[in-house]
Every structure is written in structure tokens, then in C-alpha cells.
Amino acid sequence: MSKTSHENNKESFEINKDKPVLLLGEGKDEFNFFTGLVKHLGLTASIQIAQYAGKPNLSAFLSTLSAQTGFPSLRTIGITCDADDDHSATLASVNHSIQQVNFPEHIKVKTYILPGEDKSGALEALVLEAAESSPAWNCVERFTKCVAPNDKPSLSSAQTDKRRMHAWLSTLSKPELRLGEAALKHHIHFGHQVFKPITDFPTSLVPVTKDQ
Amino acid sequence: MYDSLFIANFRAFEKIEIAPLHRVNLIAGGNNVGKTSVLEAIWFALQDNPFTAPETHTSRAQALFRRSAINYAPHTQSPPDDTDNFWKWLFFQKDTSRQISIGLSSSAAPLNDRLLTFRFEGAQLNAAAGKVHSVLGQHSSSSVKPPVSSPGCITLATFHSSPVIDAERVNTVSVINRDDELVTYLKLIDPRISKLKYLKLPGHQHPYVYADVGLGKGKELIPATQLGQGTARMLGLFASLMTERARVLLIDEFENGLQHDAIGPVWSALGKFARDNDVQIFATTHSYECIAAAHEAFSDNAEDFAVIKLRPDPAQGIAAFVLDHANIDVAIETEMEIR
Secondary structure (H helix, E strand, O other): OOOOHHHOOOOOEOOOOOOOEEEEEOOHHHHHHHHHHHHHHOOOOOEEEEEOOOHHHHHHHHHHHHHHOOOOOOOEEEEEEEOEOOHHHHHHHHHHHHHOOOOOOOOEEEEEEEOOOOOOEOHHHHHHHHHOOOOOHHHHHHHHHHHHHHOOOOOOHHHHHHHHHHHHHOOOOOOOOOHHHHHHOOOOOOOOHHHHHHHHHHHHHOOOOOOO | OOOEEEEEEEOOEEEEEEOOOOOEEEEEEOOOOOHHHHHHHHHHHOOOOOOOOOHHHHHHHHHHOOOOOOOOOOOOOOOHHHHHHOHHHHEHHHOOOOOEEEEEEOOOOOOOOEEEEEEEEOOEEEEEEOOOOEEOOOOOHHHOOOOOOOOOEEEHHHOOOOHHHHHHHHHHHHHOOOHHHHHHHHHOOOOOOOEEEEEOOOOOOOOEEEEEOOOOOOOOOEEHHHOOHHHHHHHHHHHHHHHHOOOEEEEOOOOOOOOHHHHHHHHHHHHHHHHHHOOEEEEEOOOHHHHHHHHHHOHHHHHHEEEEEEEEEOOOEEEEEEEOHHHHHHHHHOOEOOO
């Protein structure tokens, strides 16, 4: 995972003291997806997005984050994670990572396991469900069926979702985009009912002030 | 190797414990969180008598510590300037009614736990190392019997070596038949070096160190002073560590004077030296590049290296977090600020 020092000239991630909420995604795609979603929701003034470089790194990320800052202005941390094959095991793992870190009492930590309650899968599953109503969906399905006989061994359901995802993204007006980039560039219709729970999640993280 | 450091009422620290310590400890944090103070604390804890330390050590301490007008003379009465401008400032919030305590613990032989305390009794500053007791400005050194011998301690930030002194050190390294070893470490920084020689050229006033770097057809030796800055600096340091058999190395602002592409090789060489010679390193840095380079240099010996992150904490004043390989890995991957 390590990079050379020459690759580390990018702007580094620090807790934004003006934002009460930190929303965490698994990787760069999720970072971009949630950045697009939070913009769509008009919550950029309250929510900072970050990514923890994959499920196995969540624990190390949270403890490193804790060393970086005392979270003086932070009120809520929202942690999202892909369920993959086992929703309840993922939830248990995320909760375990949270318990390893001694967060200050004033911070609430909430979790959301994608794609949704008790479901296995990942963020892609949600986006694909929304994409089913798009004009090119039939082409995606035909492509998937067409190439399936060449799979030796057969792809898992999650891998098939990733194939569908790439196929669908390639039908967009900018076919080079990745999932997160597509969300950033407004190619994902966040108003679709399938996104309702994941749309509600960031909103639920923002503390209600007396003025509201 | 020391496992933990405890500091109370010293400089920026009301109370802080840093554990576990590693073979190589890189101290990071924002301005004025006490990075250099940790080095100072370790230095003090390793002195048998901080008031009567040998001249050379005292000079190093003063240069490692803050800029000071102290005209420190160990065996004369200490002038009031010293007390007012230096010693009182060692106390947390300059509160001299409390006692400074600095402890280093080790679970492994041959090092023993060290505890140094300072306290004012009236206008008199007393220091005690274990059962040892000494008073600033008094001739107490002859009566000082440290309970345990302190390991040698070298401070790189104040390593004002000269080519002539380096030459004598390299000569001493040759005498103890460790010059090949010295070349091995230097090759990690400059792979061209195949041999070092202590030579006094005809007509020259002093002997100097010359290096065989395979230069030109005649393979002419070049003066070590003409090697890269990192190499020349490390030549003097390694030779000094080898001849003084120091067990602790303190480096303030590691990256100072090093080009960015030299930082990684210098870490690799220092890491190997530290492992081979049972040396423990404490360094400070402001630089993300320095942390990333060290992390990479220690990737095959991850258990040897940690970043100690200091930051203000509402409950503790200054808190210390020891970041291990996994922490640093994820910080680099997510571009998290850990300086």
C-alpha cells in the first residue's frame, strides 16, 4: 500500500473544524459518490467526506484519525461499509473497529451497511438497481449474458455486479468515468427511490440546531 | 532498548506517557507541541548528573535545547542568568514549586530504568538521578555515584563534526577493525563507496578521510567532504556512534540539511545500524516526506519503527499517540495529515 515520498505531494486530509459531521466511505469511489450525494443534498457546509482505504483498514484509520485530532468540533461520524457477502458480519466488524477507538463522549458514531438493511452486496448494487430504468440497460443485460459463458470459473454475484457496473458506466456520455466520478458529474440520479435510505443517512448525521 | 517514557512537569508537558517505544521513534506534531522537549527529556534522563555533565555533552545539550545565552561552566558557581533564563524554563508553565520527573523504562538488559527529578528548594535547584543527588552550581560531581550506568547518548542536531575530527574517528574505527562495517552502512546512502582511507597527503596539515567511489580511470580517491551532504554527515555520525558505543541517538529535525531523495537512504542506513548495534533512535520531524520515507525504509522491519504523534488534548494538555505500521500505512493511503 505504501507509496514513495515523491507521490505524496497531494493536499492532505485533515478534519475540517467548521464541519460537525465526518462521513466515511470505503475507498476513492465511495469518497466521490458521497461527495456527489452530499452536494446533491446541499449539505456540504456540514459534512466532510473521507475514505478509509478499504474495510481491512477501518480500525487503523479510526485510531490514526483519533491521533490526528481531538475532534473538538466534530459531533457525528457516519461510517459506511459494503456488506459484501455477509451483512451482519460486516456490521459486527465495523462495530468492533469503532469500539477499539476511544472516541470522546460528545461524538456520536452511526453506521450504514451498503447496499441496505440485511442485504448482501455493495454500493454497486444500489446504483445498478437505479440504472435498470436507464435506456441502455437492455444492452448491459445482453452484454452480461453474452459474455457469461466465457467465465471459467463462473463469476460471483458481486463480480457480476461489477461487470454490469462497468458496462453501464461505459454507456454514459463520458464512458471513461468510474462509479464515483459518475456520481460527481451528475450521471447518477440520486432522486431515484432506491437511493432513499442512503440519502437519508447523511441527513440523519447532521445535528439539529435550535434554529431548525 | 527503552520501552516507555514518562514525563511530568517538564516544558510543555504536565504529564505524559509515551509507550510503547520502538527501535526508531519519529516524533511528529504541530508547532509548540513539545517535539524537541521529548528529546530534551530523554537527554536529561540519560545524564548521571545534568549539572556536571562532561563539557562536550553539556555543549551538545545547549545546542540541542533552545537558543540560550547561557555561559555554562560546570565546575564554577552557576550565575543567576542560568537559573532564570534556562533552568526555570524547564518547569511546566515555569511553576518551580512542582517537581520535574522524567523516567525511561526498559524491560531488557543491559539497560536499567532511569529516573531523573528536578526540584527547587528555595532558590536552589536540585537534581536527583535515582538515589543520586546534586545541586546546581555546587561541586557535587565527585560525590555522585549514579545507581545505574547510563548508555551513551549522541545528539545529531548538534553533531558539529569537522573533517579533521571525522578523520580521527574513522581512524579509530579502523583500529577496532570495523571500517568495512562502516563502509557497509555508507553504501546504503551512496552505493559507489567501496573503501574509506585515513590519509595525510604530503604537505597537508591534517589527515582526512578519502573515499574510493570508482571515480575515473585512475580511481582517484575523493575527500569525504566532497561526498553528498547526507553521506558526509552520516560518515561522522556512524564513526562517532561506533567509537563512543552510544546506545541512544537523538536527532532534532531529521530532514534538516538533507535533500528529499537522500532521506530514505539515510533512514535505511540508520535503521540497519540501529538494529546491528542495538541503538535506539528518537528523531523529530516537520516533514510528511520524512515520515513517508521512513515508513518505506522500514517496510521490511515494520516492528522497528513508529511515529509518535503529539497533539494538544483538552484533558491532558499534550497527548501522545504511537502510530504503528498499519496506522502510517492507512494515513499515507488516505492522505491523512499526520505531521
